[in-house]
Amino acid sequence: MTPVDWVIGARGLLGSAVVRSLSLRGTPAWRGPVIRWGGPEAEDDLRAGVEHLVAHAGDRPWRVFWCAGVGVTGSSAASLHTEVARFESLLAAIAALPPEVRERGLLFVASSAGAMYAGSHGAPFDESTPPHPLGDYGLAKQEIERAAERFAAGASVRCVVGRIANLYGPGQSLAKPQGLISHLCRAHVRRTPLSVYVPLDTLRDYIFVDDCAALVLATCERLVQEPTGAYRMKVLASGRSVSIGALLGEFRRVVGRRPEIVMGSSPVSALQSRDLRMRSTVWPDLDQRASTNLADGIARTLQGIRLTMAVAS
Numbered sequence: 001m002t003p004v005d006w007v008i009g010a011r012g013l014l015g016s017a018v019v020r021s022l023s024l025r026g027t028p029a030w031r032g033p034v035i036r037w038g039g040p041e042a043e044d045d046l047r048a049g050v051e052h053l054v055a056h057a058g059d060r061p062w063r064v065f066w067c068a069g070v071g072v073t074g075s076s077a078a079s080l081h082t083e084v085a086r087f088e089s090l091l092a093a094i095a096a097l098p099p100e101v102r103e104r105g106l107l108f109v110a111s112s113a114g115a116m117y118a119g120s121h122g123a124p125f126d127e128s129t130p131p132h133p134l135g136d137y138g139l140a141k142q143e144i145e146r147a148a149e150r151f152a153a154g155a156s157v158r159c160v161v162g163r164i165a166n167l168y169g170p171g172q173s174l175a176k177p178q179g180l181i182s183h184l185c186r187a188h189v190r191r192t193p194l195s196v197y198v199p200l201d202t203l204r205d206y207i208f209v210d211d212c213a214a215l216v217l218a219t220c221e222r223l224v225q226e227p228t229g230a231y232r233m234k235v236l237a238s239g240r241s242v243s244i245g246a247l248l249g250e251f252r253r254v255v256g257r258r259p260e261i262v263m264g265s266s267p268v269s270a271l272q273s274r275d276l277r278m279r280s281t282v283w284p285d286l287d288q289r290a291s292t293n294l295a296d297g298i299a300r301t302l303q304g305i306r307l308t309m310a311v312a313s
Contacts, residue, residue, distance in 0.1 A: 003106070004057040005029045006049065008090070009068030013172045014110055014164070017213035018065055025217075030056060035068075043089035050093040054101050061104045063220060066090065072178050073115070073137045073272070080140035087144050095155040103228045106158045108220055109148045113163040113205075113235055114276055115141045123203070124241070124277035127163075127233055145233070152231035159230075160223050162216055165237035165278045168297065169209030170304025180244070181206065184251055184259055185302040189309055193260035198272055200245035205237045205278040208292035208300075212236055218286045237278035238290040247294070254298045 005022055007029045009015035019029045032049045035042050053062055066087065071080045087109075094105065117125045119132035133142050145161050152159035172182040180196070187194040215236050223232055242250070252258045280287055292300075 001060050002027055003061040003063045004053065005063045005065065006032045006053045007065045007067060008032070008035070008046070008049075009066070009110075012067055012069075013167060013169065013209055014212060014216075015065070015067035016171050017169070017209040018067060018216055021210070021213040021217055037068075037070075037086075042086050046086065046090045047093040050090065050097070054097060054105075057104070059104075061106070061224075063106045063108065064090070064094070065108045065110075065216070067110045069110075070173075070176070071137055071140060072176050073135060074177065075137055077136040080136050084140050084143045084147070088147055091147060091151045091155070094157060095151065099156065102155050102157050106220055106223060107148070107151075107160075108216060109144065109159065109161045110216075111145055111161050111163045112138075112141050113165050113237065113278055114273070116145070116163055117276060117278075118273050120273070123275040124279045125235070126279050126281045127235055128281065149231050149233075153229055156229040158223050158226060158228060159232075160219055161231075161233040162219065162236045163233065164212060165205035165207050165235070165276070167209055167212055168206055169301055170308075171209070172301075174305075180204075180247070181251075181298060181301055182305065184248075185298070185305040186309070188251075188255055188259060188302065189306055191260075193262045195262045195264040196244065197264050198244060199274065200243060200248070201274070202244045202272070203241045203275045203277055204244070204247075205239070205241050205276060206247070206294060206297070207236065207238045207290055208297040211238070211290040211292050214289040215286060218289060219283065222283050222286065232282060234282045235278050235280040236290075237280065237287075239279050239287060240294075241277040242294065250294050251298055254295050255302065 007015050007018050010019050022029050035045045069083050115138035116131040118134040168181040172179045
C-alpha cells in the first residue's frame with residue numbers, strides 16, 4: 001500500500017530533493033500545514049500537521065521526513081536549543097497517536113555526519129564509529145539523534161537517522177555560511193573572490209542532493225521490512241572523498257578558469273575535522289544510488305545558481 005508522505009523542511013536543499021524524488025515516482029508528498037518557524041507557534045503547527053497527516057492517510061501507512069533546521073556550525077546555542085525543542089514536539093505529537101496508527105508510521109531524521117564525527121579519529125568513519133561532536137551544533141545533532149532512538153523504542157514507530165556527508169546541489173541556501181561548492185559557483189558567476197577557512201588538504205565526502213534523496217527513500221523502504229519500533233542509523237555519503245585542493249582543480253576543469261580563492265581564518269575552523277572520509281556498513285547495497293560524479297554535480301549546481309541569480313535580478 002502506498003504511504004502518505006509529509007516532508008518537513010520541503011523548501012530546503014534536502015527536503016526539496018525528497019519532494020522531487022517522490023513526484024518522479026508518481027507519489028507526490030502530502031502538502032502539510034505552513035509551519036511558522038519564526039515563533040513558538042511552530043510547535044503547535046507541527047502537532048496539527050501530525051493530526052492532519054494521519055487523518056489524510058486513513059488506513060494507509062504514513063511517513064514523516066524531518067529535513068528541517070537552519071542551524072550551522074557557528075549557530076548560537078539558544079537557536080539550536082529551539083530546533084531540538086521543535087523536533088521533540090514532533091515526536092511528542094506522534095507518540096500521542098493511538099498504537100494502531102503509530103505502528104503504520106515511519107520517521108526519517110536528517111542528521112549531519114560532519115557534526116557527529118567532527119572530533120572522531122580513524123577515518124573513514126562509518127556507523128560503528130563512536131561519535132565525537134564538537135561545539136553546540138554537533139551537540140544539538142546528537143540530542144536529536146538520541147531523542148529519535150528513544151522515541152522509536154517507546155512509541156513503536158520505525159525510525160531511521162541519516163547522517164549525511166557534505167550535501168550539495170541546486171537550491172542550496174547561499175545565506176548560510178556552508179556549502180563550498182555552491183559558494184564557489186556564486187563567486188564564479190559574480191567574478192568575486194571566495195574566502196576558504198580550512199587547509200587545502202582537508203578531505204570531504206560530497207554527495208549530490210538528488211543522489212542523497214534517492215538514498216533517503218531507499219533506506220526508508222528497507223526499514224519497512226523491519227518490526228515496528230525498529231531504529232537504524234545510516235551514513236549517507238558518496239563513499240568518494242576529495243581534498244579541497246582537488247575540488248578546486250575539478251571546479252577549474254568544469255568552468256574553464258581558476259576560481260579566485262583567498263585563504264582566511266575563522267574561530268569556527270577549530271570545529272572542523274581535517275579528515276572526514278565516510279563509508280556505510282549498513283545496507284551498503286543501497287549506496288550505488290550515489291552515482292553523480294563531482295564534475296557533473298558542479299555543472300548542475302552552477303546551472304541552478306545561474307538561473308536563481310537571473311530570476312533575482
